[in-house]
Amino acid sequence: MIIQGGNRLSGEVTIGGAKNSTVALIPAAILADTPVQFDTVPDILDVHNLMIILKSMNVKSEFSHGVLDIDPTQIIEAELPSKAIKSLRASYYFMGALLGRFHRATLTFPGGDNIGPRPIDQHLKAFKALGATVSENNGTVHLEAKDGLHGARIFMDMVSVGATINAILAAVRAEGTTVIENAAREPEIIDLATFLNNMGAKIRGVGTDTIRITGVNTLQSMNTHTIIADRIETGTYLALAAALGDGVMIHNVIPEHLESFTSKMIEMGVNLQIDSDKIYVPKTTKLKAVHVKTMPFPGFATDLQQPLTPLMSLADGDSVIVDTIYPKRVKHVPELQKMGMRIETHDGTIVIKHTDHLHGANVTAGEIRAGAALTIAGLMANGTTVINNAGNILRGYDRIVWKLNRLHANVAIEDDSSVKIS
Numbered sequence: 001m002i003i004q005g006g007n008r009l010s011g012e013v014t015i016g017g018a019k020n021s022t023v024a025l026i027p028a029a030i031l032a033d034t035p036v037q038f039d040t041v042p043d044i045l046d047v048h049n050l051m052i053i054l055k056s057m058n059v060k061s062e063f064s065h066g067v068l069d070i071d072p073t074q075i076i077e078a079e080l081p082s083k084a085i086k087s088l089r090a091s092y093y094f095m096g097a098l099l100g101r102f103h104r105a106t107l108t109f110p111g112g113d114n115i116g117p118r119p120i121d122q123h124l125k126a127f128k129a130l131g132a133t134v135s136e137n138n139g140t141v142h143l144e145a146k147d148g149l150h151g152a153r154i155f156m157d158m159v160s161v162g163a164t165i166n167a168i169l170a171a172v173r174a175e176g177t178t179v180i181e182n183a184a185r186e187p188e189i190i191d192l193a194t195f196l197n198n199m200g201a202k203i204r205g206v207g208t209d210t211i212r213i214t215g216v217n218t219l220q221s222m223n224t225h226t227i228i229a230d231r232i233e234t235g236t237y238l239a240l241a242a243a244l245g246d247g248v249m250i251h252n253v254i255p256e257h258l259e260s261f262t263s264k265m266i267e268m269g270v271n272l273q274i275d276s277d278k279i280y281v282p283k284t285t286k287l288k289a290v291h292v293k294t295m296p297f298p299g300f301a302t303d304l305q306q307p308l309t310p311l312m313s314l315a316d317g318d319s320v321i322v323d324t325i326y327p328k329r330v331k332h333v334p335e336l337q338k339m340g341m342r343i344e345t346h347d348g349t350i351v352i353k354h355t356d357h358l359h360g361a362n363v364t365a366g367e368i369r370a371g372a373a374l375t376i377a378g379l380m381a382n383g384t385t386v387i388n389n390a391g392n393i394l395r396g397y398d399r400i401v402w403k404l405n406r407l408h409a410n411v412a413i414e415d416d417s418s419v420k421i422s
């Protein structure tokens with residue numbers, strides 16, 4: 001990604017469907033006995049890679065103008081393409097979905113963002129509780145429930161989005177009732193349950209820490225499922241607009257999903273004008289330093305700590321971030337230093353000091369949200385910034401180059417081949 005920095009931004013931007021919903025909904029589609037349709041689907045690399053995985057199972061999918069059609073009615077068991085599986089984290093949702101559909105699944109370990117250790121022990125614990133045996137060999141996981149899946153009580157040792165979703169996917173067609181305790185409460189889990197319940201599933205309690213699922217024999221889609229707005233993309237544009245906007249209106253927002261973030265921006269001195277489904281960010285000149293601690297929802301999202309960093313560098317005083325979910329999520333720090341930002345890490349604490357000027361540099365997006373922070377910093381900086389590994393940004397930001405340029409930024413992607421799907 002090549003950014004000519006220094007332009008002030010203004011205008012309007014519309015947020016796409018949530019990446020973290022979409023990447024669960026697509027694997028969930030294989031549990032249906034009918035074709036399914038999603039709309040407001042973000043145009044991101046993760047979606048294209050999930051479509052490659054579907055194709056390997058003879059599941060046809062078509063994606064056009066934000067509408068994704070998936071026909072799982074001719075699904076077959078097949079070896080899944082390990083390159084696509086490794087390209088994203090959420091490919092692990094095929095473990096729960098295939099177990100639910102065929103009572104067995106074989107997958108290589110998932111990829112996704114390199115943000116420190118990301119074990120899947122809670123996912124495997126849930127599958128075992130439901131009656132599956134789990135064996136691992138050379139980076140491949142084999143799951144099998146020879147006597148079918150049976151409802152069970154699952155207590156999650158820690159709050160995990162992925163393990164909660166995987167347990168739902170495996171339990172939704174299991175025999176009997178499953179209770180997930182200490183479940184994650186992220187809005188994307190509610191979106192997934194809405195999709196499944198509209199097809200006849202019986203999932204109750206999503207959005208609380210106890211979820212009850214009574215298994216059903218069939219899931220049939222009757223209507224199009226509209227994916228919720230991406231709260232992380234929203235937060236990224238909010239931070240960007242406050243840092244270098246002369247007035248930016250952000251549409252398709254669910255403000256209730258972002259309260260921990262918007263309240264932090266207001267604490268910083270950004271006079272956000274929050275409406276029912278849009279937020280206006282006025283030009284902001286004076287910012288206060290703040291402290292942020294990431295937490296499971298409804299706490300401050302780990303995925304938004306890095307996008308807030310460039311705005312923090314404009315504040316008077318030292319801002320502090322502690323990421324309790326991923327303490328090693330600091331890939332952006334040395335890259336931002338190359339651009340002149342006064343940012344340091346000490347024992348899991350990130351300190352951002354007031355920085356007068358950023359300058360363009362050659363940097364690398366180690367992961368998606370590090371890439372978002374570098375993009376904002378590049379737009380604020382004098383001169384040209386080149387972000388290598390921009391594929392990490394395109395994994396999860398819907399049509400980002402087009403959206404930024406419509407706000408009067410000067411951004412381009414070069415060497416598109418490096419981010420093409422194979």
Ligand SMILES: CC(=O)N[C@H]1[C@@H](OP(=O)(O)OP(=O)(O)OC[C@H]2O[C@@H](n3ccc(=O)[nH]c3=O)[C@H](O)[C@@H]2O)O[C@H](CO)[C@@H](O)[C@@H]1O
Nearest residue numbers: 020090117118119120121122123159160161162163302325
């Ligand atoms: C595709 C998707 O939705 N990705 C999101 C999801 O990732 P993901 O679902 O992978 O993250 P989790 O909620 O599972 O992780 C939360 C914490 O639990 C730990 N853990 C998790 C599972 C497990 O079996 N064992 C274990 O120890 C993790 O290392 C982490 O410290 O939630 C993260 C935390 O909000 C977000 O950053 C990601 O954007």
Ligand SMILES: C=C(OP(=O)(O)O)C(=O)O
Nearest residue numbers: 089090112113303368369
């Ligand atoms: C960590 C993230 O994604 P994933 O879990 O898909 O790697 C993210 O979206 O910030």
